[in-house]
Amino acid sequence: xxxxxxxxxxxxxxxxxxxxxxxxxxxxxxxxxxxxxxxxxxxxxxxxxxxxxxxxxxxxxxxxxxxxxxxxxxxxxxxxxxxxxxxxxxxxxxxxxxxxxxxxxxxxxxxxxxxxxxxxxxxxxxxxxxxxxxxxxxxxxxxxxxxxxxxxxxxxxxxxx
Numbered sequence: 032x033x034x035x036x037x038x039x040x041x042x043x044x045x046x047x048x049x050x051x052x053x054x055x056x057x058x059x060x061x062x063x064x065x066x067x068x069x070x071x072x073x074x075x076x077x078x079x080x081x082x083x084x085x086x087x088x089x090x091x092x093x094x095x096x097x098x099x100x101x102x103x104x105x106x107x108x109x110x111x112x113x114x115x116x117x118x119x120x121x122x123x124x125x126x127x128x129x130x131x132x133x134x135x136x137x138x139x140x141x142x143x144x145x146x147x148x149x150x151x152x153x154x155x156x157x158x159x160x161x162x163x164x165x166x167x168x169x170x171x172x173x174x175x176x177x178x179x180x181x182x183x184x185x186x187x188x189x190x191x192x
Contacts, residue, residue, distance in 0.1 A: 074165035074172075114148045124186060126151035127179045131160030131167070153179060 071077040085092040109117070118126065128151045130142025139156065146154035155175070157164065164172040 073169060075169045078163065078166045111148050114145070118149050118151070122152075122186070122191075123150055124152035124191070125183050127153045127155075127175070129155045129157060129160075129164055129172070129175065131157050131162065131164065133159055134162045136162040152182070 071080065126149060128142070128146050128149060130137070130139060130145070132139055134142070142156060146156070153175075157168070157171075161167050
């Protein structure tokens with residue numbers, strides 16, 4: 032089965048908003064005979080396949096399910112004290128917060144406030160990026176994550192909690 036990606040132009044997240052105005056998806060995706068996607072070489076490919084799967088499976092991914100997920104996300108809240116407790120328990124140097132200025136799902140003031148209250152070891156507001164950094168800026172995101180993993184590995188070796 033071949034699924035043409037033009038149906039995903041512009042690419043979207045579950046809210047069906049554009050990831051970013053200039054973002055483009057890959058050529059057609061071919062499902063194997065099993066109907067299951069294999070392991071992917073990149074997060075971009077994995078996320079595109081997941082979006083295709085959602086759009087093709089109208090019984091498992093319903094409008095009602097999407098709305099319930101959106102409602103649950105809207106009610107999700109952590110107080111300043113709860114965020115401080117998370118930071119204390121996890122260790123702020125182990126926490127990474129990334130937020131894009133073109134995020135149409137969660138606004139920039141929310142990302143700034145999370146960084147302010149959580150005080151993570153790394154807090155980034157990335158200009159021009161939307162809600163899905165591993166798709167929109169795959170190489171940059173990969174580099175940030177590798178740096179973070181190496182940093183946390185060093186903390187572990189040094190016995191720093």
